[in-house]
Amino acid sequence: MSRRRVLILVLDSFGVGYSYDAGLFNDVGADTLGHIAEYCYFNAANKNRYGPLRIPNLISLGLGEVYRKISGNFPFGIIEPIKILGSYGYASEISSAKDTSSGHWELAGVPVLFQWDYFKDLKDSFSKTLLLEIQNQFQLPGFLGNCHASGIKILDDFGEEHIKTKKPIVYTSSDSVFQVACHEKEFGLLNLYKLCEGIRGILDKNNYNITRVIARPFLGSYQGCFYRTGNRKDFSKPPLHKTVLQKLIHEKNGHVIAIGKTADIFAHLGITKTVLSVGLDSLINQTIHEMQHAPGQSIVFSNFVDFDSTWGHRRDVSGYAKGLEYFDSRLPEILNILKKEDLLIITADHGCDPTWSGMDHTREFIPILLYGKLIPVRFLGHRKTFSDIAQTISKYFSLSNMDYGVNML
The missing domain is CATH 3.30.70.1250 (Phosphopentomutase)
Structure with missing residues (x-):
């Protein structure tokens, strides 16, 4: 039996610059990572933290190079790494919306190509x-x-x-x-x-x-x-088609451990174990615990919601920066528990620029950081859909092809 496992860490809302279709969403200029780094560099995000954004471990996995490929520049005030340890790229969203469900479903191989309904009236929203x-x-x-x-x-x-x-x-x-x-x-x-x-x-x-x-x-x-x-x-709402999570369970009798709000996002389809947890520290602890005990043929899928709900929507730049720095400080613990055949994927589901007007998500590229002891270090390029992640996972587990996406390995 294969000992391969995949760990998916979704930094909910961690965009890396406005996407090609951002104009359709009035989001041209949005840049979650770039603006946080800029505010930190100019000492405009010093509440309960101080100075430039310090995320050396994410940078060593290629995050700075992702940003350079998109914007032409390294993020403000961040020191370039001596060595890149992981493969790195970025992806556009093809789903019709920029919400959590659309982003996660597309990550799992089922983009939302229809239109959701909305309650558009600001007052008397529900009939x-x-x-x-x-x-x-x-x-x-x-x-x-x-x-x-x-x-x-x-x-x-x-x-x-x-x-x-x-x-x-x-x-x-x-x-x-x-x-x-x-x-x-x-x-x-x-x-x-x-x-x-x-x-x-x-x-x-x-x-x-x-x-x-x-x-x-x-x-x-x-x-x-x-x-x-x-x-x-x-x-x-449940996804309309079979996700890569469901395929792993049905085709390989595999395991999908959902941490945080992940199971709710997929209406509990394609999930074999749900781990409820609140707060960034607890979510990281639970992720490490589950990864230490997950058998082969497993996906451990963690959503770090605080970046979105606690800091992004509330336009709290200092809080977002401090959260990123804390997550980054815990990354070595996660890397150290990975086994030879494990694949780590760090990504996002949309943007939520805390410097942007209003309180809505922002249409941005998402980062894709891949790390594994068997994975070569290289630039993965611009991916045309988040579903390249699902297709890559499908190939990693030797599952049947997803309908969308291209294998990145």
Whole structure:
């Protein structure tokens, strides 16, 4: 039996410069890595950290060379490595949207070539008919919010009223999502999950092509002290076709260990083990633990959501930089546990430039960093779809061909 294993680390939202089609998304000029490095170099990202961006291990795997290939320059203030240890490249997205599900599905070999539905109205985002059906099915006293909103601000706006009335707070964003915020204790976490699962069913029944219904539990008792907990749960549309994760299980009786929110993104299809974890430190610890114990014919797939939800969307440049530096400081531990036949893939699912206007994702190239003791060091070039990653994994495990993507090895 093959001892090959693949470790996929998705730095959620870590783009490396605006892509060729960024104009379609009003994102020309967005540059997650470049702008973070620039802010750090000019001492504009010194909250709880200081000075130039320090990510030497990512740079040694080729990240700086990726950025140079795209922009013509090395990232601001970053020292060039003495030696490149891994293969490196970058990829464009062919999916129609720049959301988490589209990016991850394309990484797994199933690009989203159709259009998601969106709740586009900034106020009264959800129709009265839809809300009434949800209200009647769950015997709710009504709803609060019903708008486009920041997940933190809306808690300050409606948190106290929610506690008094038990009305769920419902809101959306520029992504294809229906989000529900409820107090873990006053409303109940299981009640929130049941409500979101029911909303998922109602949306599907009424032919709303919405990517995710997201349960957003929170705690706190008054304005200014509300905070979201780590018990978020996504109720996602399933991928329309078989991902490389599913193929590994079905064709090789393999294993797919999903860490963080990965399983939710794929609606738990193609997953043999789900490891729930919150926070960058815990996610890294769980990743190391699972990789140490994963058998041959395994994929360990970790999503590091904090880069997106905690720092990218909240436009926190210092936080994003500090998170990158912490991740980078833990990379040697990950490299040291890799066995001879293991393949490490570090990548992203979209951009979320913390210096950009608004709070939306940004349409950017993603980095592809490959490392393995059997993998030659070379420039992988510009990949025309994220699905080149899936095709590469498919070939690595000797699976049947994916419909999209080209093997990079």
